[in-house]
Amino acid sequence: MSWIDWGILFGTLAIIVIYGVYKTRKNSNLEGYLKGNNTDSWATIGLSVMATQASAITFLSTPGQAYESGMGFVQFYFGLPIAMIIISVFILPIYYKLKVFTAYQYLEQRFDVKVRSLTAFLFLVSRGLAAGLTIYAPAIILTSLLGWNLQLTCILIGTLVIVYTVSGGSRAVSLTQKWQMAIIMIGMFIAFYFILDSFPDNVGFSEGLDIAGAMNKMQIINTSTDITEKYTLLSGFTGAIFLFLSYFGTDQSQVQRYLGGKSLKASRIGLMFNGLVKIPMQFFILLVGVMLFVSFQFNKPPVIFNASTTKITANDDDSLRMIDQQYNEVFIAKQNALDQYLSGDEAQLKSAASFEKELVDIRSEYKDRLKTLDENYEKEDNDFIFLSFVLDYMPVGLIGLLLAVIFSAAMSSTAGELNALASTTTIDYYKKFFSKSDDDKKDVRVSKLLTVGWGILAIVVALVAGLFDNLIELVNIIGSLFYGTILGVFLLAFFIKFVKARSAFIAALIGQSSVLILHYLTVQGMVDLSYLLYNIIGSFIVVLAGITIEMLVPQKEKT
Known part of the structure; x- marks a missing residue:
């Protein structure tokens, strides 16, 4: 700079x-x-x-x-x-x-x-x-x-x-x-x-x-x-x-x-x-x-965008060097296909797309190999792409x-x-x-x-x-772990007037525990859910639990 x-x-x-x-x-x-x-x-x-x-x-x-x-x-x-x-x-x-x-x-x-x-x-x-x-x-x-x-x-x-x-x-x-x-x-x-x-x-x-x-x-x-x-x-x-x-x-x-x-x-x-x-x-x-x-597609990107996070390069390993050479060859082939497409051969655009898929696989192979050589290397580099440009x-x-x-x-x-x-x-x-x-x-x-x-x-x-x-996903995941419970409590407060304090408090505890358990099971691969559904599930459990507890164990209204 x-x-x-x-x-x-x-x-x-x-x-x-x-x-x-x-x-x-x-x-x-x-x-x-x-x-x-x-x-x-x-x-x-x-x-x-x-x-x-x-x-x-x-x-x-x-x-x-x-x-x-x-x-x-x-x-x-x-x-x-x-x-x-x-x-x-x-x-x-x-x-x-x-x-x-x-x-x-x-x-x-x-x-x-x-x-x-x-x-x-x-x-x-x-x-x-x-x-x-x-x-x-x-x-x-x-x-x-x-x-x-x-x-x-x-x-x-x-x-x-x-x-x-x-x-x-x-x-x-x-x-x-x-x-x-x-x-x-x-x-x-x-x-x-x-x-x-x-x-x-x-x-x-x-x-x-x-x-x-x-x-x-x-x-x-x-x-x-x-x-x-x-x-x-x-x-x-x-x-x-x-x-x-x-x-x-x-x-x-x-x-x-x-x-x-x-x-x-x-x-x-x-x-x-x-x-x-x-x-x-x-x-x-x-x-x-x-x-x-x-x-x-026209300006060759690096094989990895976060190369600064590791000291290992293609010069240090024969496998990395071979993968890097293959990456260069496929990129040139993709550029040739794009040049022909721009010259009027529209069919070459599909060929270029096929070469791009191959480049994605090569990048993945390169990062996998790099990870075996350097356990501290982080394979995910989406967040580095824009700033690299x-x-x-x-x-x-x-x-x-x-x-x-x-x-x-x-x-x-x-x-x-x-x-x-x-x-x-x-x-x-x-x-x-x-x-x-x-x-x-x-x-x-x-x-x-x-x-x-x-x-x-x-x-x-x-x-x-x-x-x-991906950092933007992590922010939303953190929010989704808690927002469903919080929203459920407010939904009880705004719209379900017969539910009282004790029921709402217990329902919040049940809802929050359920979401955290569900996220743990998702991380462990035992269930497969989008984190966005945590918000629906959490709020639904809180509302349902609040109503159920109130109906089964009604409370006296405070004066």
Whole structure:
């Protein structure tokens, strides 16, 4: 990296931090610190909600997923607008009417303090783990490709987030996220332009789509009803809806974003903005990955994208050298087929697709062999693909901007999570069990200290985390392990009025235990389920158990 890239990277990050600190320096009461004095417009809410969900993992992992598997992941978001409508109609009015700081305060009014505390605890566990992952994901990839120190990179990202989140609270998070989203999308459009520019002169966007389609990268809709498949139309309108209902309706990291709205109307419009814009945004990010795949049909990609994670090369092993030679020969054959296709022989496109399948098998063989030589080598390298292109093909200056995009995405998501973790701990535990005073200044100080504490914990989680098959899937898996139970409790609270506190509490324990057992069986290969179904199963078990327990052992209504 040149000094220009370093300057753009750290200059962008410094401006974001300074802006957040300056604009929110006068927050002195708990209302202002945790809810921003209800001053956010619908646009700020919508962008803030999107930024909290769209972490660095989205912009690193999603293009890599599209490169490997195509556009099918976009189906995951098809149920989002429906979830936004349900939340806006049924859930938002209750939060605004009760003037709550956290979603879990409502559960005490509906049930009791045990149900409130249990649900808040499940949120703290799931979101605390996710906060560490949103720091670790960009750090591990940046350090692998750039040679940075992993521990220092995690600490840098976490510290920058802590500074402005502690300083300005919820308002600082929302304001900075608005500008972070602008930087992120500008950077992605620039990257898209340079990906298309890397095509040969006789290949344009339409030809790129044809090539991607012939190689099965443009299948958007999968109508399969097989519940073991992760991304289908069925899962997008069932399991994903339950995940989004729980995430946006009951997860404090999102609830806090729209509780700071100027009005109920502003919050509703902000949520609907997110529901409608998120799908085309995700479609575009996936399309970036697909066009990157097309670019590497003409510009030979490395056999492995994360070569920096191992010291072994083809020069060190005869088997690797032979596989590498075979890879080069098949790639040349594929290029010849593509050249003939572009010259008018359309039948050669099928030949090129066949050669591409062969290259995938060769890459897999190479990684298997490398794994036997170096047990520390991680075979999954989807998350390295996009950043590899940025470093190898982007001009000086723009590399710094794209790295700033990744850092900004990590900071925006982590800031929303730390703010929500501190708010939940302050309101649902500290204010509830340890301090009943109305000393606003003291409460704000405690909330700031808790923000620092959660930030340090997130950094620690990042420092001990390990690389996974695909990072964006890992985030959703962590959420799915807990969101079904949390959503089930809220469904009981909102819609099944005869179920009382004891039944809801026991049902939550049963639901959470069932999901964790089911996930263990899935990991062990004893059952085969998509993780998206955890959300449906968990919430269904909680609702069914709550109703059953209440009917079998009715409770007396508290007066």
